[in-house]
Amino acid sequence: MKPCLPLTLLLALGGTAAPAWAQLAVSFTVNTGAAGRRPISPLIYGTNEPLRDADRYGSVRLGGNRLTGYNWENNASHAGADYNHQNDSYLCGGLSASDCNLPGRALSQFYQTARSKGQAALLTLPLAGYVAADKSGSTVTVAQTAPSGRWKPVVFRKNAPFTLAPDVNDNAVYVDEEVNYLVQQHGTTASGGVAAYFLDNEPGLWAENHSRLHPAAATMQEVVTKSHDAALAVKAVDPSAQIYGGVLYGFSDYFSLQNAPDYGSQIGGYAWFVDYYLDRLRQASNTAGLRLLDALDVHYYPEAVGTNRVCLTTANTALDRQARLQAPRTLWQPGYQENSWIANEPWFLTNYLPIIPRLQQSIDAYYPDTKLSISEYAFGGDDDISGGIAQADVLGIFGKYGVHHASWWKMYNPGSTATYISPAFQLYTNYDGAGSTFGSTAVAATTSDIPNTSVYAAISGSDERRLTLVVLNKASQPVQGSFTLASGTAYVAGAAWGFDQSGPSVVSRPAVTGLAGNQFTYTLPALSATTIVLTAAGPLPVTLSAFDGQEVGGQPLLRWTTASEQDADYFEVQRRGEGEASFQPLGRVPATNGSTPRQYTFRDAAPRPGTNHYRLRLVDRDGSATTSAIVSVHRTAGADPTLTAFPNPLPPGEALQVQLPAADGASRQLRVRNALGQVKLLRELEAGTTRVSLPEAVAWPAGVYVVEVSGPHGLLQRQQLMRQ
Known part of the structure; x- marks a missing residue:
C-alpha cells in the first residue's frame, strides 16, 4: 500500500458538520422503483485484514507490497522498503517449517481459511519481473539488486508441461504454472476456486517500494504489456479467471502512473493514465479474442486534510474528525471540494472529481462493461466514532454507485484494534448478530442535508417486502429524521440497530413508531450509524x-x-x-x-x-x-476416518495402501495424479469401500503424486504423496 503520508498544506475546511447547538431536522426520501435499482455486489464488504468473524466479510484479498516479490515455488517474499529490503518467510505465518517449503502453501492456507468462512478469496500475481529466491531474513543489498542470486525471474508462460513440484533451481518462476497449481488444488474460478487475480500491486511505486527488485520507474508501456501478457497466460489455464488490473495506488498513479518516464510520449489525447490503460487493454483483448481485463482496480487513501491528513493514525484532532466525516463525499458528490491538494487545483476539481463517477466515465468510454474494484482504502479513525461513521458511509457509497469489489486496509498502528470498523461492516452484513444483511439491490435514497447525514437503502432481489436503510448522523447533536417511502408496498413496522459515540458495538435501538402512509419520524442520536428494517403489511416468509x-x-x-x-x-x-x-x-x-x-x-x-x-x-x-x-x-480431525495414503514417503518396490474416509452409501472414485497433473490411476469404488491396495504403485517413478477421492458432488479429500 501507499503510506498515508502527512501533508504540510492546510486548506480551509469545507462542508463541516453543524455546530453542537443547532437543532437538526432532516428529510429522507426512499424510492423502491425499478428505475433507481442497482445490484449490490457482496464483494464490496471485503478486507485485507479480517478483524472479527462477526463482521461476515464477503471477500478477503491477499495483496499489498509483499506480493510483488512472492515466489510461489518456495513461499519466499520480499519486504521492500516496508522493512529492510529483506527476503524472508513472512507469508508462511501459521505454517510449519516443512509446509513453508511446499509449493504454494501460503496461497492455499489463505484460500482455505477464507472459504471456510464463506468468503471469496482474491490473490495477487507478480508482474514486476523478479521474486525472492530465498527466505534468509537478510537484507538484499544494493549490490544484490536484480538480477542477482537473491532473485528469480518471473516468466508468464512456461511453454512446457506444468508440474505441482516445480524445479526451484531452474532460474524461473512461472505465473501460468502458479495458476495451474491453484486450479488443481482448489478448482477454477467458475467452480469456486480463486475468485480473482490482481496483477501485482501499485506499479507506479515499484521503484520506490521495491528498489532492489525494480529499481527503474515503471513505464506506461511496460505496465500495459505486462498486464496483457500475464492476463493471456492466466486465461490460457483458467478461461473463467477474473483479472483485476491497474492496482493503482492513488491519484498520481491514476493520472500519470506516478509521472512515468514515457508519460509525455505515450499519453497522446488521453485525459489520464487510466484511459490509456483501459484502451490499450481493450485493443489487446480485441486482438486476442477474449477479455483480458475484468476489473479496473485502484487504491483510495483520501488526501483530505483537517489538521492532518485524515487517514493518518495521528489524525485525531477535532478538525481531523470533521474532515474525515466529510471525506467520503469526494467519492461521489459533484461539486464538493474537500481540503486536499487535488481538490484545491481547479483543473483536477473540474475534470477528475468525484472519483467513482470519473473512473466509471473512463470505463464506459474506453473499455465498457469492465467492473470497478477498490482493493485498498482507509479513512482513518479506526478507534474513533468518526472512523466508524466514515467506514459505514463508504460501504453505502460502494453499493449505491456500483463498485464491484472493495477491501478495507488496516493502517499500521500496533496499539489499535480498529474497534469502530467492525460495527460499520456489521450494519450491512450482520446487524442483528444473526446474519441478517442489508439487501442485495440498492434503491434510490436521498437526504436534505448531505453534510450532516447520509442514507442508503436496499431490498432483497426484487422483493420490496423488507426494506433496509442505513442512516448516518455526522452531526454532534441528534437529528429528527422525517422519512418518506415511495413504494407500491405498504410498510407497517420497523426495527432498528446501531452504534454511536458511546461505544463500538451494534445494539438494538428503539423501534419505529407512528409509521403510517409510508411515512414516519425517527430520532438519530448524535454521531451515530443506524440500520432500520421496515417490513410490509403483507405476509413475509419468515x-x-x-x-x-x-x-x-x-x-x-x-x-x-x-x-x-x-x-x-x-x-x-x-x-x-x-x-x-x-x-x-x-x-x-x-x-x-x-x-x-x-x-x-x-x-x-x-x-x-x-x-x-x-x-x-x-x-x-x-x-x-x-x-x-x-x-x-x-469438522474436527477425528470426526471420521480421513483419506490416508501410506507408507508416505513410499519406498521403492512397495505397494501403496489407501485408507478411505467413511462412506455415506454412495459410490466413489479414487484418482492418483503425478506432478504434471497426469492421471496415473483411476478406479471406481463400490459403496462401502474403506481400504484399497495399489500394487501398480511399484512401477511409478520417484516423484510427487496427489491421491484424491471424489463422490457424486465432487472432490471429497486429497493427500500429497512422495514416491522415493
Whole structure:
C-alpha cells in the first residue's frame, strides 16, 4: 500500500458538520422503483485484514507490497522498503517449517481459511519481473539488486508441461504454472476456486517500494504489456479467471502512473493514465479474442486534510474528525471540494472529481462493461466514532454507485484494534448478530442535508417486502429524521440497530413508531450509524432471528430461531462442501407459523469432510423465498476416518495402501495424479469401500503424486504423496 503520508498544506475546511447547538431536522426520501435499482455486489464488504468473524466479510484479498516479490515455488517474499529490503518467510505465518517449503502453501492456507468462512478469496500475481529466491531474513543489498542470486525471474508462460513440484533451481518462476497449481488444488474460478487475480500491486511505486527488485520507474508501456501478457497466460489455464488490473495506488498513479518516464510520449489525447490503460487493454483483448481485463482496480487513501491528513493514525484532532466525516463525499458528490491538494487545483476539481463517477466515465468510454474494484482504502479513525461513521458511509457509497469489489486496509498502528470498523461492516452484513444483511439491490435514497447525514437503502432481489436503510448522523447533536417511502408496498413496522459515540458495538435501538402512509419520524442520536428494517403489511416468509451451527457427535447440528412466521411453508436446508461450486438442497423442515418465537434444528448425518457451508431457503406458501446468511461448520480431525495414503514417503518396490474416509452409501472414485497433473490411476469404488491396495504403485517413478477421492458432488479429500 501507499503510506498515508502527512501533508504540510492546510486548506480551509469545507462542508463541516453543524455546530453542537443547532437543532437538526432532516428529510429522507426512499424510492423502491425499478428505475433507481442497482445490484449490490457482496464483494464490496471485503478486507485485507479480517478483524472479527462477526463482521461476515464477503471477500478477503491477499495483496499489498509483499506480493510483488512472492515466489510461489518456495513461499519466499520480499519486504521492500516496508522493512529492510529483506527476503524472508513472512507469508508462511501459521505454517510449519516443512509446509513453508511446499509449493504454494501460503496461497492455499489463505484460500482455505477464507472459504471456510464463506468468503471469496482474491490473490495477487507478480508482474514486476523478479521474486525472492530465498527466505534468509537478510537484507538484499544494493549490490544484490536484480538480477542477482537473491532473485528469480518471473516468466508468464512456461511453454512446457506444468508440474505441482516445480524445479526451484531452474532460474524461473512461472505465473501460468502458479495458476495451474491453484486450479488443481482448489478448482477454477467458475467452480469456486480463486475468485480473482490482481496483477501485482501499485506499479507506479515499484521503484520506490521495491528498489532492489525494480529499481527503474515503471513505464506506461511496460505496465500495459505486462498486464496483457500475464492476463493471456492466466486465461490460457483458467478461461473463467477474473483479472483485476491497474492496482493503482492513488491519484498520481491514476493520472500519470506516478509521472512515468514515457508519460509525455505515450499519453497522446488521453485525459489520464487510466484511459490509456483501459484502451490499450481493450485493443489487446480485441486482438486476442477474449477479455483480458475484468476489473479496473485502484487504491483510495483520501488526501483530505483537517489538521492532518485524515487517514493518518495521528489524525485525531477535532478538525481531523470533521474532515474525515466529510471525506467520503469526494467519492461521489459533484461539486464538493474537500481540503486536499487535488481538490484545491481547479483543473483536477473540474475534470477528475468525484472519483467513482470519473473512473466509471473512463470505463464506459474506453473499455465498457469492465467492473470497478477498490482493493485498498482507509479513512482513518479506526478507534474513533468518526472512523466508524466514515467506514459505514463508504460501504453505502460502494453499493449505491456500483463498485464491484472493495477491501478495507488496516493502517499500521500496533496499539489499535480498529474497534469502530467492525460495527460499520456489521450494519450491512450482520446487524442483528444473526446474519441478517442489508439487501442485495440498492434503491434510490436521498437526504436534505448531505453534510450532516447520509442514507442508503436496499431490498432483497426484487422483493420490496423488507426494506433496509442505513442512516448516518455526522452531526454532534441528534437529528429528527422525517422519512418518506415511495413504494407500491405498504410498510407497517420497523426495527432498528446501531452504534454511536458511546461505544463500538451494534445494539438494538428503539423501534419505529407512528409509521403510517409510508411515512414516519425517527430520532438519530448524535454521531451515530443506524440500520432500520421496515417490513410490509403483507405476509413475509419468515422473520429469522438466529441461525448457527456446530459439530455435535461428529455431525453438524444446525439451529435456527424465528421471531415470527406468517403463511410460511418450509425451510430448505442447503449445503456446499469444500471444492463444491454451488449449494445443493439437503432437506426440508416444515414451518409451524405463529407470532411467537419458534426454534428448529437439523442434523447433517452425512457431511462432507472438512468445512461444510449451510444456508436456509425460507419459502412462503405463495412460492416466494428469501435466502439466509451462510453458516460454516468445520469438522474436527477425528470426526471420521480421513483419506490416508501410506507408507508416505513410499519406498521403492512397495505397494501403496489407501485408507478411505467413511462412506455415506454412495459410490466413489479414487484418482492418483503425478506432478504434471497426469492421471496415473483411476478406479471406481463400490459403496462401502474403506481400504484399497495399489500394487501398480511399484512401477511409478520417484516423484510427487496427489491421491484424491471424489463422490457424486465432487472432490471429497486429497493427500500429497512422495514416491522415493
